[in-house]
Amino acid sequence: MEQRRIGNVQVGAIGLGGMPMSIEGRPDTDRSIATIHAALDAGVTLIDTADAYHVDADEVGHNETLIAQALASWGGDASGVLVATKGGHQRPGDGSWTVNGDPAYLKRAADASLKRLGVDAIGLYQFHRPDPKVPYADSVGAIAELLDAGKIRMAGISNANPDQIRQAQEILGGRLASVQNQYSPAFRSSEPELRLCDELGIAFLPYSPLGGISRAGELGDRFAPFAEVARAHGVSPQQVALAWMLAKSPHVVPIPGASRPESIRDSAQAAELTLTDAHLASLG
Ligand SMILES: NC(=O)c1ccc[n+]([C@@H]2O[C@H](COP(=O)([O-])OP(=O)(O)OC[C@H]3O[C@@H](n4cnc5c(N)ncnc54)[C@H](OP(=O)(O)O)[C@@H]3O)[C@@H](O)[C@H]2O)c1
Numbered sequence: 001m002e003q004r005r006i007g008n009v010q011v012g013a014i015g016l017g018g019m020p021m022s023i024e025g026r027p028d029t030d031r032s033i034a035t036i037h038a039a040l041d042a043g044v045t046l047i048d049t050a051d052a053y054h055v056d057a058d059e060v061g062h063n064e065t066l067i068a069q070a071l072a073s074w075g076g077d078a079s080g081v082l083v084a085t086k087g088g089h090q091r092p093g094d095g096s097w098t099v100n101g102d103p104a105y106l107k108r109a110a111d112a113s114l115k116r117l118g119v120d121a122i123g124l125y126q127f128h129r130p131d132p133k134v135p136y137a138d139s140v141g142a143i144a145e146l147l148d149a150g151k152i153r154m155a156g157i158s159n160a161n162p163d164q165i166r167q168a169q170e171i172l173g174g175r176l177a178s179v180q181n182q183y184s185p186a187f188r189s190s191e192p193e194l195r196l197c198d199e200l201g202i203a204f205l206p207y208s209p210l211g212g213i214s215r216a217g218e219l220g221d222r223f224a225p226f227a228e229v230a231r232a233h234g235v236s237p238q239q240v241a242l243a244w245m246l247a248k249s250p251h252v253v254p255i256p257g258a259s260r261p262e263s264i265r266d267s268a269q270a271a272e273l274t275l276t277d278a279h280l281a282s283l284g
Contacts, residue, residue: 015046057093101131
């Protein structure tokens with residue numbers, strides 16, 4: 001698979017998003033493990049997760065545990081796989097998502113993620129979402145401390161605007177490795193953050209790149225130009241959407257979610273799909 005860079009680490013240009021395997025509607029463990037193994041077999045070396053990818057309040061880190069289990073049971077060499085997790089969101093168990101950007105909480109959350117992943121240091125730790133109750137600098141300051149303490153190898157932020165990206169880059173002393181924002185054919189308002197990351201040389205990880213779990217299957221029905229280009233290449237509209245965002249910048253690394261092996265196998269092929277300038281122009 002084509003390689004891209006997050007900080008000083010090379011990863012396959014298409015990553016795997018772990019959320020559909022751990023939140024509402026998730027499959028059984030065997031299918032999830034098969035999905036993660038299919039991703040690794042296809043050359044995926046970035047897996048995105050979060051401690052908040054779970055359903056009940058007493059199963060925090062469900063997805064991290066699943067990923068650790070899948071990496072341990074995979075037949076190949078998983079040493080080059082970058083697991084990117086996040087802290088700052090919580091799920092009390094009633095279906096809601098709350099935020100907690102308290103520095104002491106973030107440091108405890110990172111310690112717990114580190115244990116669940118079974119590593120000496122977390123490959124990439126991302127502050128999940130700004131907490132309006134806590135100054136952004138304080139939350140990102142906790143991430144900087146984790147970096148300085150060697151508990152995380154790289155630092156990232158998520159759901160950030162351009163000002164927050166610049167602020168985080170300053171607080172982290174130029175060590176901001178990644179920004180993870182929503183970006184898809186349906187949701188293009190993260191274009192300024194994508195452009196800023198391109199300019200600063202920071203990896204941009206589009207999340208929900210196919211429009212989100214419930215709408216990913218309808219991408220071709222909702223966006224005719226993607227369906228047309230897909231027909232011309234004999235591939236899925238989902239592959240075209242991923243190839244389209246890869247073409248936006250060499251710093252883009254999409255993380256399509258999957259709960260079935262065939263979904264991530266199809267998505268992974270987008271790394272090899274080159275679209276013509278005319279096709280790209282038709283997609284916007
Ligand atoms: N930072 C944040 O705040 C945040 C928020 C949301 C998501 N995320 C991250 O971003 C990742 C991706 O976002 P997402 O999972 O919300 O949405 P998504 O990637 O837009 O859509 C996921 C769904 O797409 C389907 N799919 C994947 N590849 C496909 C293909 N080639 N053809 C047809 N369908 C395909 C999968 O179906 P099957 O389930 O049937 O395989 C999956 O459920 C998440 O898993 C999570 O890691 C981060």
